[in-house]
Amino acid sequence: xxxxxxxxxxxxxxxxxxxxxxxxxxxxxxxxxxxxxxxxxxxxxxxxxxxxxxxxxxxxxxxxxxxxxxxxxxxxxxxxxxxxxxxxxxxxxxxxxxxxxxxxxxxxxxxxxxxxxxxxxxxxxxxxxxxxxxxxxxxxxxxxxxxxxxxxxxxxxxxxxxxxxxxxxxxxxxxxxxxxxxxxxxxxxxxxxxxxxxxxxxxxxxxxxxxxxxxxxxxxxxxxxxxxxxxxxxxxxxxxxxxxxxxxxxxxxxxxxxxxxxxxxxxxxxxxxxxxxxxxxxxxxxxxxxxxxxxxxxxxxxxxxx
Amino acid sequence: xxxxxxxxxxxxxxxxxxxxxxxxxxxxxxxxxxxxxxxxxxxxxxxxxxxxxxxxxxxxxxxxxxxxxxxxxxxxxxxxxxxxxxxxxxxxxxxxxxxxxxxxxxxxxxxxxxxxxxxxxxxxxxxxxxxxxxxxxxxxxxxxxxxxxxxxxxxxxxxxxxxxxxxxxxxxxxxxxxxxxxxxxxxxxxxxxxxxxxxxxxxxxxxxxxxxxxxxxxxxxxxxxxxxxxxxxxxxxxxxxxxxxxxxxxxxxxxxxxxxxxxxxxxxxxxxxx
Numbered sequence: 001x002x003x004x005x006x007x008x009x010x011x012x013x014x015x016x017x018x019x020x021x022x023x024x025x026x027x028x029x030x031x032x033x034x035x036x037x038x039x040x041x042x043x044x045x046x047x048x049x050x051x052x053x054x055x056x057x058x059x060x061x062x063x064x065x066x067x068x069x070x071x072x073x074x075x076x077x078x079x080x081x082x083x084x085x086x087x088x089x090x091x092x093x094x095x096x097x098x099x100x101x102x103x104x105x106x107x108x109x110x111x112x113x114x115x116x117x118x119x120x121x122x123x124x125x126x127x128x129x130x131x132x133x134x135x136x137x138x139x140x141x142x143x144x145x146x147x148x149x150x151x152x153x154x155x156x157x158x159x160x161x162x163x164x165x166x167x168x169x170x171x172x173x174x175x176x177x178x179x180x181x182x183x184x185x186x187x188x189x190x191x192x193x194x195x196x197x198x199x200x201x202x203x204x205x206x207x208x209x210x211x212x213x214x215x216x217x218x219x220x221x222x223x224x225x226x227x228x229x230x231x232x233x234x235x236x237x238x239x240x241x242x243x244x245x246x247x248x249x250x251x252x253x254x255x256x257x258x259x260x261x262x263x264x265x266x267x268x269x270x271x272x273x274x275x276x277x278x279x280x281x282x283x284x285x286x287x288x289x290x291x292x293x294x295x296x297x298x299x300x301x302x303x304x305x306x
Numbered sequence: 307x308x309x310x311x312x313x314x315x316x317x318x319x320x321x322x323x324x325x326x327x328x329x330x331x332x333x334x335x336x337x338x339x340x341x342x343x344x345x346x347x348x349x350x351x352x353x354x355x356x357x358x359x360x361x362x363x364x365x366x367x368x369x370x371x372x373x374x375x376x377x378x379x380x381x382x383x384x385x386x387x388x389x390x391x392x393x394x395x396x397x398x399x400x401x402x403x404x405x406x407x408x409x410x411x412x413x414x415x416x417x418x419x420x421x422x423x424x425x426x427x428x429x430x431x432x433x434x435x436x437x438x439x440x441x442x443x444x445x446x447x448x449x450x451x452x453x454x455x456x457x458x459x460x461x462x463x464x465x466x467x468x469x470x471x472x473x474x475x476x477x478x479x480x481x482x483x484x485x486x487x488x489x490x491x492x493x494x495x496x497x498x499x500x501x502x503x504x505x506x507x508x509x510x511x512x513x514x515x516x517x518x519x520x521x522x523x524x525x526x527x528x529x530x531x532x533x534x535x536x537x538x539x540x541x542x543x544x545x546x547x548x549x550x551x552x553x554x555x556x557x558x559x560x561x562x563x564x565x566x567x568x569x570x571x572x573x574x575x576x577x578x579x580x
Contacts, residue, residue: 017483018402022410025395025454028387029417032451036428043427101319113570114563115323118330121558123512125530126551130329133336133544141332144348155348179326180573187574229419236421239514243534257423265519270427277424284421 037281040274048270056271063275073276075251076259079166083255084234087173091230092223094174095181100211102182103189116179124176128243131172135159162252165245169253172240177233181226188222189215232288236280256280330555337361337548344545360549369524370550373532376521377554380442380528381510384449388457388506389499391450396461397487401473411462418455422448422515433520444520445528449513453506460505463575464498465491501572504565508558529554 044063046056067073102112119127134142135158143155158164192215200214216223238257241247247254247262254262260280264273336344338356364370399407429448433439468491476486492499514530521527533550536543562569 015402015404018398018404021394021398021402021484022404025391025458026410026413028391028447028451029414029454032429032448033417033420033425036425036432039428039431040424043431097318098322101315101322104315106316106319110566112319112323114566115326117562117566117569118559119326121508121512121562122330122555123514123530123558125512125514125534126555127329129533129547129551130333133548134329134332136544138347139345139349139544141349141351147348175325175329183570183573187570232419232421236423238423242514257421260423261426261515264427264430270431274427277421277427280421281424284419284424288416288419 040277040281043270044272044274044278046271048274050268050270059271063272064279066272067275067279072251072254072259076254076256079251079253080235080237080255080257082166083170083173083237084231087170087177088227088230088234090170090174091177091181092227094178095226096185096219096223098178098182099185099189102186116182118179119176120179120183122176124239125243127172127176128240131168131175132159132244135168159245160249162249165249165253169241169244172244173234173237176240177230181230184226184229185219185222188219191222192218228288232284235284235287330552333548333551337545337552339545341545360543360545361553364546364550364553367546370529370532372524373527373529374554376442376526377511377528377530380445380449380517380521380526381507383442383446384453384510385503385506387446387450388453389503392454392457392502393461393492393499394487395454396458396465397491399458400462400465401487401491402483411459414455414458417451418459420452422452426515426519429516430519440521440523440526442521442526445513445517445526448516448520449510452513453509456509457502457506460502460572460575461495461498464495464501468494497568497571498575500565501568501575504561504569505572508561511558 045058045060047059047062048056098116102109102116134140137143137155137157137160140158142158143152146152147155156164158168196214196218200210236257237255238261241253241255241258242261245253247258256276257280260273260276263269263276267273335351335353337360338358339350339353340355340357340359343350343354398404399411425448430439433444438444472490472494473483473486476490477483481489511528512530514534517528517531518534521531529550533547533554536547536550
């Protein structure tokens with residue numbers, strides 16, 4: 001299955017009809033995504049407290065400066081960064097392993113694929129509740145399992161201590177997203193022709209050398225796509241952490257999206273919340289450009305867009 | 307190839323499958339345990355006397371049943387809009403190709419990676435002004451907008467792969483271009499429509515942030531939010547949470563089993579350039 005291949009040279013009449021057909025879709029996306037972004041930018045330059053309706057004076061960059069001066073912002077940035085790097089890193093490694101396993105022909109491959117799709121298809125809210133129960137300090141099965149295996153001496157209060165709380169969130173994310181990464185990489189593996197495997201085999205390439213010299217270079221576009229989508233997704237993580245820990249204990253799992261939500265709907269500070277939103281959008285945008293450049297080269301940045 | 311490692315790789319595959327399913331199975335075990343057995347420390351691996359009490363309790367809870375109905379309405383509505391607007395757009399991009407098609411596809415790609423949280427405030431303000439906060443529309447519209455890019459993407463890929471002769475033949479018969487689209491191309495791209503529709507439906511069924519913020523009342527609240535707020539209603543009723551989770555997940559698992567191939571094709575369409 002290949003992506004849309006963009007404009008072909010041959011152009012036919014019917015530009016008018018085409019725009020009529022495109023207009024509703026473009027209007028909905030622009031109206032609900034682009035215009036609100038502009039409105040968010042405007043709000044971020046005003047003081048907008050919901051407790052004080054009516055009064056929304058222009059304050060310039062004050063909201064942004066207040067953010068940058070708050071240690072809570074830097075903590076959220078650090079937590080988000082840690083979450084993205086560790087979980088996406090683990091997802092790529094495990095996803096590659098899973099894809100290589102599923103690429104072989106074996107009985108029950110269909111069942112294995114369904115098993116892999118289950119974590120992906122679950123609502124994040126449900127998987128967060130599931131993992132919250134698994135990591136429950138008294139009734140959770142994680143403690144029981146690790147104690148039985150002798151890996152723990154005493155039960156841990158997983159979600160009550162900073163390091164293990166973030167660790168639990170990362171485990172839940174890796175569990176849910178690894179199959180998705182594996183699917184993308186599996187499609188990439190299936191795109192590698194049989195003759196390539198054959199040639200590599202004749203060359204005597206096996207195991208790790210086959211992986212490093214033949215498979216990984218050919219898999220680069222698929223790896224790039226998986227990395228791009230997962231990094232952007234992990235960067236804006238909200239549901240998982242909102243349900244699992246609400247950002248606690250003591251802000252140890254408070255990501256940027258969570259901080260934004262709390263600023264908006266707990267502090268009811270829409271000005272500062274909007275400033276956070278704008279910053280997140282900017283980082284998100286920059287991240288996507290950097291990743292695209294990195295993975296597809298300068299001239300080819302549009303390839304993914306095809 | 308790798309004959310000696312066969313059993314080892316088989317075992318690894320089995321282990322991976324167990325890892326994928328274990329949390330769901332543990333949820334199933336939890337949902338079947340009696341109240342007394344749930345709160346044993348350390349927990350037991352299996353329910354002694356399986357009971358459906360938690361399922362009965364959840365299904366007797368009008369709020370939960372309403373929430374599932376709300377989810378179905380919202381997911382169907384946003385999927386219909388995404389397909390209804392996405393299919394003509396994909397037809398234009400794949401077949402009519404006006405100048406600027408590439409820019410439009412790029413625009414949709416950019417929209418696909420938008421951070422939802424950045425839109426929560428302005429949309430909250432906008433929907434407040436329009437007076438549609440806490441109505442179905444307040445959730446359906448952003449879900450449709452977020453599902454549209456992927457829908458356009460998948461359908462464009464499918465429509466492009468169809469041979470040009472298909473619509474040329476229809477046109478020779480005197481059908482207009484748009485007529486050829488609805489009568490010939492769209493049916494031929496049915497697998498793509500199914501894939502796009504399934505992904506849009508699953509996305510909407512699972513979405514949380516917009517649902518949490520724009521459906522703040524019992525009247526329109528979908529199941530994801532209802533389950534997440536369960537703990538607030540009672541003292542963390544883990545048995546009921548487990549039963550409710552599995553009930554919400556059930557339609558998704560059925561979809562995955564029935565349409566595994568379509569979903570995989572949809573997920574990887576457009577994500578890999580040739």
